[in-house]
Amino acid sequence: MRAQFRSRIRLVLAFLVLVALGILLRLYFVQIVNGEEYSLKADRQFASVSSGLFDRGSIYFIRKDGALISAATLATGFLVAINPQILTDPESAYFAISSAASSTISHDGFMAATAKKSQVYIEVAHRLSESAGQTLSAKAIPGVQVLRERWRQYPGVSLASQSIGIVSYGSSDTLAGRTGLEAVYDGTLSRSGDSLYKNFFAELFSNVGNLLVNAKDAREGDIITTIEPEVQTRLSNNVAKLNQKYSSKESGGIIMNPSTGAIIAIASYPTYDGNNLQTVDPKLLGNPFVEHVYEFGSIMKPITMAAALDAGVVTTGTTYKDTGCITVNTRQICNWDLKARGVIPMRQIIMQSLNVGASWLADQLGQEKFRDYFTRLFGEKTGIDLPNETGSLLTNLRKSQQVGYDTAAFGQGIAVTPVQMIRALGALANGGEMVQPHLVSAIRLNSGIERTLEWKKKIKVFSATSTRDTVEMMSALNDEILYGGKAKIPTMSVAVKTGTSQLTSPNGGYYTDRFFHSFVGFFPAYNPRFIILLYTNDPKGVQYASETLDTTFLDIVHFLIDYYGVPPDRGFQETS
Amino acid sequence: MRNSRIHFPFSLVSFCTGVVGVLLVLYIGLIAVVMSYATVTVEFSHSVRNDEAAVAMLEGRYLANVASITTTDYAIAGYALPIAKIFVPAKSVTALR
Numbered sequence: 001m002r003a004q005f006r007s008r009i010r011l012v013l014a015f016l017v018l019v020a021l022g023i024l025l026r027l028y029f030v031q032i033v034n035g036e037e038y039s040l041k042a043d044r045q046f047a048s049v050s051s052g053l054f055d056r057g058s059i060y061f062i063r064k065d066g067a068l069i070s071a072a073t074l075a076t077g078f079l080v081a082i083n084p085q086i087l088t089d090p091e092s093a094y095f096a097i098s099s100a101a102s103s104t105i106s107h108d109g110f111m112a113a114t115a116k117k118s119q120v121y122i123e124v125a126h127r128l129s130e131s132a133g134q135t136l137s138a139k140a141i142p143g144v145q146v147l148r149e150r151w152r153q154y155p156g157v158s159l160a161s162q163s164i165g166i167v168s169y170g171s172s173d174t175l176a177g178r179t180g181l182e183a184v185y186d187g188t189l190s191r192s193g194d195s196l197y198k199n200f201f202a203e204l205f206s207n208v209g210n211l212l213v214n215a216k217d218a219r220e221g222d223i224i225t226t227i228e229p230e231v232q233t234r235l236s237n238n239v240a241k242l243n244q245k246y247s248s249k250e251s252g253g254i255i256m257n258p259s260t261g262a263i264i265a266i267a268s269y270p271t272y273d274g275n276n277l278q279t280v281d282p283k284l285l286g287n288p289f290v291e292h293v294y295e296f297g298s299i300m301k302p303i304t305m306a307a308a309l310d311a312g313v314v315t316t317g318t319t320y321k322d323t324g325c326i327t328v329n330t331r332q333i334c335n336w337d338l339k340a341r342g343v344i345p346m347r348q349i350i351m352q353s354l355n356v357g358a359s360w361l362a363d364q365l366g367q368e369k370f371r372d373y374f375t376r377l378f379g380e381k382t383g384i385d386l387p388n389e390t391g392s393l394l395t396n397l398r399k400s401q402q403v404g405y406d407t408a409a410f411g412q413g414i415a416v417t418p419v420q421m422i423r424a425l426g427a428l429a430n431g432g433e434m435v436q437p438h439l440v441s442a443i444r445l446n447s448g449i450e451r452t453l454e455w456k457k458k459i460k461v462f463s464a465t466s467t468r469d470t471v472e473m474m475s476a477l478n479d480e481i482l483y484g485g486k487a488k489i490p491t492m493s494v495a496v497k498t499g500t501s502q503l504t505s506p507n508g509g510y511y512t513d514r515f516f517h518s519f520v521g522f523f524p525a526y527n528p529r530f531i532i533l534l535y536t537n538d539p540k541g542v543q544y545a546s547e548t549l550d551t552t553f554l555d556i557v558h559f560l561i562d563y564y565g566v567p568p569d570r571g572f573q574e575t576s
Numbered sequence: 577m578r579n580s581r582i583h584f585p586f587s588l589v590s591f592c593t594g595v596v597g598v599l600l601v602l603y604i605g606l607i608a609v610v611m612s613y614a615t616v617t618v619e620f621s622h623s624v625r626n627d628e629a630a631v632a633m634l635e636g637r638y639l640a641n642v643a644s645i646t647t648t649d650y651a652i653a654g655y656a657l658p659i660a661k662i663f664v665p666a667k668s669v670t671a672l673r
Contacts, residue, residue, distance in 0.1 A: 053625075073629070076626050150625065156636075159643075233642045
């Protein structure tokens with residue numbers, strides 16, 4: 001009897017062990033072998049509820065006081081879907097949905113959707129506000145589902161939109177950053193989205209390490225840009241007004257810290273609203289600051305001057321005879337007013353913007369040295385954290401014809417991007433070093449750690465003496481020439497240079513009546529905090545940049561002085 | 577022959593039954609904890625995101641106000657341009673604080 005009982009017990013125990021092993025085996029297959037498949041299946045079943053919601057890190061502007069303001073974030077609301085198999089009264093459903101949603105499909109489209117009786121889920125409206133979604137949900141219309149939805153939101157609307165970028169499906173079926181910082185930092189901003197499906201047991205079996213240290217937390221995070229929202233707003237507004245006033249093809253501006261390369265504002269016009277991409281011209285999605293090259297004209301002259309001074313081929317005391325026009329390789333090069341100046345010192349080349357003088361400097365430098373300086377300045381991409389950066393067009397400097405060098409000396413015949421241009425001009429402002437322009441200063445990781453990005457790559461181009469001499473000439477231009485001397489700020493030295501270049505014709509050669517205007521300036525001139533580059537392409541009814549861009553430039557200068565409280569660098573005697 | 581089998585002071589069947597019971601309770605408890613944790617995580621995550629969205633709305637308003645101030649033409653609004661601008665030393669600003 002006892003032996004029989006024991007054998008029964010053993011039988012029961014063996015059965016229990018077998019069942020336990022079977023369950024363990026099943027768990028292993030469900031959670032580890034086929035875990036991903038089940039996860040996807042769950043995603044499909046609950047595609048529009050909580051777990052499948054779009055998630056992505058934020059991009060921030062940084063105010064002068066260090067406060068972070070969202071440039072790109074997530075908005076939450078509701079989407080509306082219908083189940084044609086359950087929906088009984090399509091007309092009243094359409095009325096209810098269209099009155100709640102700001103944009104929905106057309107009446108005909110809705111009716112066609114309701115006719116698809118084989119389907120159980122068709123989305124008919126998106127981006128309903130919180131209140132509208134709650135109101136519609138409260139009506140509990142049979143066959144109408146109101147589900148939580150999240151989407152990318154740009155609170156600044158069109159503020160720095162071409163540099164912030166967009167998120168879209170592109171050619172794949174996943175939402176990802178496609179342009180601007182959204183694309184460059186997609187690895188940091190995108191979220192894998194599997195964290196809520198994390199199965200404790202599966203994690204325990206497969207990867208104990210992940211439970212303790214999450215690798216995603218060290219990779220995923222938010223982006224903190226160097227863009228100051230109020231300065232950005234000011235620049236954007238000024239650039240838009242400028243473009244509208246002169247009916248230009250396009251206009252743009254960059255404000256950068258010349259010591260660090262941090263871009264404080266970057267604005268172009270026309271631009272777009274990242275929240276409403278349906279009607280945007282795809283051409284606008286690109287970024288002209290890194291993807292377009294321009295012949296900038298006379299703002300190149302200070303660079304030529306600094307190169308000549310640095311090479312030691314001229315000094316500030318050197319003079320040359322200006323004849324008004326010269327002929328080089330059968331091509332005539334003339335001053336803007338065709339007038340000869342006679343024997344004049346170097347500073348007049350900058351102050352009067354003399355093409356003949358700039359060409360003379362190129363001659364003094366010689367082709368090899370000229371090519372060497374300009375290749376160092378513009379031969380490489382800047383490495384800015386924006387996608388699709390293009391290189392410059394310096395073909396003329398690879399030829400032996402002197403005219404190519406002479407025209408390059410005043411910014412014609414070579415084309416560079418605006419970011420390359422401000423980087424090169426920044427070398428004049430900061431004592432001769434080219435810094436690396438950048439838009440992102442730090443990454444705030446999900447782990448809570450803020451990782452500051454290093455942008456320390458610097459290229460020495462000019463000596464400090466040669467840049468100081470050039471800055472003196474540019475500062476004199478502001479104080480004595482611009483606005484007939486009225487632009488002078490008694491308490492602040494400002495270095496400036498205007499540029500006007502002829503636009504290239506698609507048939508070869510240049511237009512005689514269509515121009516590209518540019519303007520560069522920095523202040524305080526001898527220890528600058530800001531360098532400003534402005535340009536407008538093909539403005540109508542004006543010929544020179546001093547007519548179009550000086551007002552915009554001076555407005556920005558005065559705004560920055562007030563906003564940042566930039567202390568005076570001249571004009572006051574210290575009193576006790 | 578001496579019987580070498582080990583004798584427990586309790587019934588092995590009762591012991592096994594007890595262990596199975598405890599393990600079952602533990603398993604169910606663990607599942608409950610994991611489910612609760614997942615629910616709380618989801619709710620917390622949603623709550624954070626909803627708050628962020630609400631903050632983004634306020635930030636949008638702030639940026640719109642900045643844009644509005646920037647685009648305001650004060651001359652049209654009835655304000656006259658200053659007749660003269662006087663530059664004062666930064667030190668006097670400090671003194672006025």
